[in-house]
Amino acid sequence: MGEFNEEPTQSPSKNGASFGANFELERGFGAAHLSSAVERFAVLKAAQSFASRLWERFGLSETPQTASELAVLKIRPQAHWSLVNFREMWEYRDLLWTLAVRDLKLRYRQTSLGILWVVFQPVAGAGVFALVFGWVAGMAAGKQSYFVFSLAGLLVWTAFQSTLSKSSMALLGNGALVSKVYFPRLLLPLSTLLSTLVDFAIGLVVFVVAGLLTGWRPDWLGLLTLPVWLAAALLTSSGVGLLAAALMTRFRDVQHALPTLLTFLMYASPVAYALSAVPEKWKPIFYWNPVTWMLEGARAALLGTTPVSGMWMAYSFGCSLTLFGLGVLCFRKMERSFADVF
Numbered sequence: 642m643g644e645f646n647e648e649p650t651q652s653p654s655k656n657g658a659s660f661g662a663n664f665e666l667e668r669g670f671g672a673a674h675l676s677s678a679v680e681r682f683a684v685l686k687a688a689q690s691f692a693s694r695l696w697e698r699f700g701l702s703e704t705p706q707t708a709s710e711l712a713v714l715k716i717r718p719q720a721h722w723s724l725v726n727f728r729e730m731w732e733y734r735d736l737l738w739t740l741a742v743r744d745l746k747l748r749y750r751q752t753s754l755g756i757l758w759v760v761f762q763p764v765a766g767a768g769v770f771a772l773v774f775g776w777v778a779g780m781a782a783g784k785q786s787y788f789v790f791s792l793a794g795l796l797v798w799t800a801f802q803s804t805l806s807k808s809s810m811a812l813l814g815n816g817a818l819v820s821k822v823y824f825p826r827l828l829l830p831l832s833t834l835l836s837t838l839v840d841f842a843i844g845l846v847v848f849v850v851a852g853l854l855t856g857w858r859p860d861w862l863g864l865l866t867l868p869v870w871l872a873a874a875l876l877t878s879s880g881v882g883l884l885a886a887a888l889m890t891r892f893r894d895v896q897h898a899l900p901t902l903l904t905f906l907m908y909a910s911p912v913a914y915a916l917s918a919v920p921e922k923w924k925p926i927f928y929w930n931p932v933t934w935m936l937e938g939a940r941a942a943l944l945g946t947t948p949v950s951g952m953w954m955a956y957s958f959g960c961s962l963t964l965f966g967l968g969v970l971c972f973r974k975m976e977r978s979f980a981d982v983f
Contacts (some may be wrong), residue, residue, distance in 0.1 A: 647778065651677045668967045670935060673826070673864070682958070697900040725969060725973075726825070728938065729825055730827065730828070731826055733824055733825055734826055736797055736824055737828045737831065737832055739929060740828060740829065741832040741833075741835035741836070742833035742835070743835070744807070744832055744833055744835070744836050745835055745836045745839060748836055751908075756843070759839075759840050759843045759844065760843060760844075760847055763792060763795050763796065763799060763847060763848075764845045764847060765852075766767060766791075766795050766799075766815075767788050767789075767791045767792035767795055769786070770912075770913035771786075771787040771788040771791055772790035772915050773786030773790070773913075774787065774913050775788075775790075775791075780914055780915070780918050781915070781918070782876075782915065783915070783944070785852075785855070785857060785944055786855045786920075787942075788851065788855070788856055789851055789852050789857055790915075790940075791912070791913050792847070792848050792851060793939065793943040793944055794846060794911065794913065794936050794939075794940055795844075795913075796841060796844050796845060796848060796913060796943075797871060797912045797935060797936055797938065797939040798872065798907060798910070798912045798932075798936060799836050799840065799841075799844065799860070800838075800840070800841045800871060800874055800875065800936070801874045801875075801877065801932065802878070802880045802903055802907070803833075803836075803837050803840060803901065804833060804834060804837045804874075804875055804878040804879055804880055804882060805878040805879075805885070805899075806838070806880045806882075806899070806900075806903070807830075807837070807882070807923035808831075808833050808878070808879055808882030808883065808885075808886060809828035809830075809881075809882045809885035809886045809895070809896075809899060810886070810888060810889075810896070811829035811830040811832070811833060811882075811886055812826070812829060812830075812886045812887075812889065812890055813886075813889060813890070813896070814960060815829055819979050820921050826972070826976050826979055827883075827969070827973075829886075829974065830879065830882055830883055830886055831879070834879070837875070841871065848943065851903060856964065858945075859943075859945075860942070860944075860945035861963070862942060863941060863942045863943075863944075863945055863948070864942055864943070864946075865942075866938065866941075866942045867939060867942040867943065869938075870935050870938040870939040871939065871956055872960075873907075873935050873938075873958055874932075874935045874939075876961040876962065876964070876965045877931065877932070877960065877964050877965065879965055879968065880961070880963075880964035880965035880966070880967060880968030880969070881964055881968060883965075883968035883971070883972040884967065884968040884971050884972065885971060885972075886972065887971050887972045887975040887976075888971075888975075888976070890979055891975075891978075906932065906964065908926070908933045909926075909930065910927075910930060910933055910936055911927065911933055911936055912936060916933065916937055918953060928953070931956065931957045931960035934949050934953045934954065934956070934957040935961075937949055938954065938957070
C-alpha cells in the first residue's frame with residue numbers, strides 16, 4: 642500500500658499568534674495613515690482660516706455672513722411704454738463693448754482686402770458721383786472739385802445708412818442669443834455704432850488726404866460743428882433702425898423694403914449734389930427732409946460753405962430726438978415678444 646503523506650499544519654496557537662501579529666501590524670499601519678490624514682486636515686483647516694481672516698481684513702469676503710449682505714435681484718414687469726433703464730444698461734456695459742468689438746472684427750473677416758474696403762467704398766462712390774453729376778450733368782460744386790464735394794456728403798450719408806442697416810438687422814442676426822439669454826435687447830442695435838464711428842474716422846482721413854491734394858483748406862472753426870451733425874445723423878438712423886428692427890421680428894417684409902427706401906432717400910437728399918441745384922418747385926420737399934440739413938451742415942463744416950440757419954438746425958435736431966425717442970419706445974413696447982419669434 643502506498644503511504645499517505647499529509648503536509649504538516651500549524652497548530653491553533655501558532656495561527657492565533659500570526660493573526661494577532663498581522664492585526665497589530667495593520668492597525669499600526671492604519672493608525673499612521675489616520676494620523677497623517679488628521680494632520681493634513683488640520684493644516685488645510687488652518688490655511689483656510691488664515692485665508693478667511695485675510696479676505697475679511699481687506700473687505701474681500703467671498704461668502705456673505707448675514708442675509709442682509711446677500712444681493713437681491715427684483716424682477717418686475719415692464720410697462721408697455723417705458724423709457725430706457727439706464728442703470729441696467731450700465732450694468733451690462735461690458736456686454737455692449739464685447740458685442741461692438743465682435744461686430745467690428747467679424748465685418749471684414751475672410752476678405753482679401755480687409756479694412757481697405759472702408760477706403761475703397763467712399764472713394765468709388767465719390768468717383769461715380771463726380772463722373773455722373775459733375776462731368777455728364779455738368780453740375781457745379783463751388784470752389785472745390787466735385788470729387789471732394791461728393792465725398793464730403795458721402796461721409797455722413799454712409800454713417801447714416803450703415804447705422805440704420807446694421808441696427809435694423811441686429812435682432813435677426815442674433816436670434817439664437819435673444820431666445821436663450823436675458824440681457825437688455827437695446828444693446829444689440831446700439832453695439833453697431835462702434836464700427837460706424839471707426840469707418841467714419843477712416844473715411845475722414847481719406848477726405849483730408851484727397852482734399853489736400855486738390856487744394857482744400859480746412860475751416861477750423863467750422864470743423865468744430867462736424868461732430869454735432871454726425872451725432873444728429875446717428876440719432877436719426879438709430880431711431881429708425883430700432884423701429885425697423887422691432888417691426889422686422891413680426892413682418893419680414895421690412896427686411897426687403899428697407900434697402901429700396903434707403904436708395905430712394907439717398908437720391909432725395911443732397912448727397913451727390915448741392916441743395917442750390919434743386920429746382921425751386923421741389924425745394925420745399927427737400928427742406929422738410931431732416932437728412933438734408935444734416936448733409937448740408939456737415940458739408941459746410943468740411944468745405945467752409947454757408948452754414949445752416951438756426952431755424953433749420955433746430956428742426957433737424959428736433960426730428961432726430963423725436964425719431965430716436967419714438968424708436969426706443971416702440972422697441973421697448975415690442976421687446977416682450979422678441980424671444981417668441983425666433
